[in-house]
Amino acid sequence: MAFILTEEQKLIQALAREFAEKEVEPIAIKVDLDGIYPDETMKKLAQIDLTAIPYPCEYGGGGADYVSYALVIEEISKVCASTGVVLACHTLAQSPILQFGTPEQKAKFLPMLTSYNMLGGFALTEAGAGTDAGAVATTAVLDGDHYVINGTKSWITNGDRAGIVVLMARTGTGEGTKGISAFIVEKSVSPFTVGKHEDKMGVRGSHTTELIFKNCRVPKENLLGKIGEGFKVAMASLDGGRIGIAAQALGIAQACLDESIRYSKERKQFGRPLASNQAIQWMIADMAKDVMASRMLVYNAASLKDNGMPFSMEAAVAKLFCSETAMKHSIKAIQIHGGYGYVRGSKVERLLRDAKITEIYEGTSEVQRMVISANLLR
Numbered sequence: 245m246a247f248i249l250t251e252e253q254k255l256i257q258a259l260a261r262e263f264a265e266k267e268v269e270p271i272a273i274k275v276d277l278d279g280i281y282p283d284e285t286m287k288k289l290a291q292i293d294l295t296a297i298p299y300p301c302e303y304g305g306g307g308a309d310y311v312s313y314a315l316v317i318e319e320i321s322k323v324c325a326s327t328g329v330v331l332a333c334h335t336l337a338q339s340p341i342l343q344f345g346t347p348e349q350k351a352k353f354l355p356m357l358t359s360y361n362m363l364g365g366f367a368l369t370e371a372g373a374g375t376d377a378g379a380v381a382t383t384a385v386l387d388g389d390h391y392v393i394n395g396t397k398s399w400i401t402n403g404d405r406a407g408i409v410v411l412m413a414r415t416g417t418g419e420g421t422k423g424i425s426a427f428i429v430e431k432s433v434s435p436f437t438v439g440k441h442e443d444k445m446g447v448r449g450s451h452t453t454e455l456i457f458k459n460c461r462v463p464k465e466n467l468l469g470k471i472g473e474g475f476k477v478a479m480a481s482l483d484g485g486r487i488g489i490a491a492q493a494l495g496i497a498q499a500c501l502d503e504s505i506r507y508s509k510e511r512k513q514f515g516r517p518l519a520s521n522q523a524i525q526w527m528i529a530d531m532a533k534d535v536m537a538s539r540m541l542v543y544n545a546a547s548l549k550d551n552g553m554p555f556s557m558e559a560a561v562a563k564l565f566c567s568e569t570a571m572k573h574s575i576k577a578i579q580i581h582g583g584y585g586y587v588r589g590s591k592v593e594r595l596l597r598d599a600k601i602t603e604i605y606e607g608t609s610e611v612q613r614m615v616i617s618a619n620l621l622r
């Protein structure tokens with residue numbers, strides 16, 4: 245089955261590719277090496293309606309489909325995976341508001357995020373609740389017209405910059421996944437503080453921090469979805485989020501292939517280009533095979549979501565395959581580049597560091613296998 249992009253999808257892809265090459269690639273090395281949050285890039289993305297691609301125009305979104313969203317994340321991540329994940333997490337934070345928000349919540353909070361007047365964050369993870377997301381210990385206790393939040397969230401992408409976070413906290417006494425509820429926390433109304441800033445190996449331009457909630461009072465109308473259903477809110481949001489990370493990994497893998505082709509044609513040893521060696525040709529053929537398969541898996545999962553069909557397992561398959569592809573072939577890309585690929589500032593060195601995180605965040609590869617097998621064996 246061929247996956248043929250529509251004319252609109254091709255236009256969005258071309259727009260994102262041109263933007264990535266002109267605006268993102270020239271600063272990508274600096275963003276990575278100096279850990280610079282790409283604020284100006286996000287502002288420019290907002291100007292061309294790419295900060296809320298798959299959300300309805302009535303809330304200021306791009307009004308496009310999820311395949312288009314995946315195309316944009318792929319193009320941006322091809323040149324700068326840091327910017328890719330900043331955009332992906334900003335998009336992830338909007339998803340539960342659209343899926344589970346009341347009309348009032350959508351009208352109030354979505355335009356702030358779609359316009360990038362505020363950056364979004366998704367606050368699920370804690371020190372003791374990573375893969376075991378149901379172990380959330382942060383509490384939310386009703387006190388009059390407010391919920392009072394206490395606890396510390398960890399590893400929050402966009403943490404230090406986020407003006408709005410969707411937060412999961414325990415409201416009931418139920419064990420594990422039971423008794424967790426979701427909240428929209430607006431920092432200017434319900435202040436919280438930023439804790440430890442992680443000094444990461446890759447995606448260094450995206451800032452990853454703790455968020456500390458100490459008697460943080462959130463208006464009770466900011467409860468998102470039903471009381472006690474916060475785990476499901478989180479999981480349903482992550483289903484879509486995982487397509488975004490799969491697209492990020494696809495972009496990284498495509499960049500590994502592109503760099504390997506370019507370098508192996510340019511670089512001469514023994515009086516001929518590296519590309520004339522069968523060992524190199526086979527590495528490139530294997531990369532191309534996995535990149536093509538990755539692309540089909542991403543577009544398939546996004547297309548199922550666009551068509552209102554179940555896609556949780558397909559999103560997990562796409563994320564698992566694409567992230568393992570990015571990891572496997574970023575190592576091969578360095579092998580092709582030899583010593584020139586092993587130094588700071590080389591693109592393939594950055595691609596390797598960025599590839600690794602795609603096997604970890606929004607559910608490790610082991611979590612994706614749990615989701616896939618649970619779907620098949622139930």
Ligand code: CAA
Nearest residue numbers: 374375376377378401421476479480483556605606607611
């Ligand atoms: N949609 C809706 N509901 C879902 C769901 C989904 N995709 N998946 C599970 N549920 C429901 C189940 O139906 C079940 O409901 P009932 O209790 O009514 O039967 C409930 O949720 C509990 O489900 P499980 O028993 O499957 O839960 P579990 O405790 O075994 O956990 C897990 C399963 C897949 C391991 C889950 O904990 C998980 O996904 N962990 C990884 C967490 C994660 O991805 N974190 C990412 C953080 S955000 C991030 O990384 C962003 C970033 O920085 C880039």
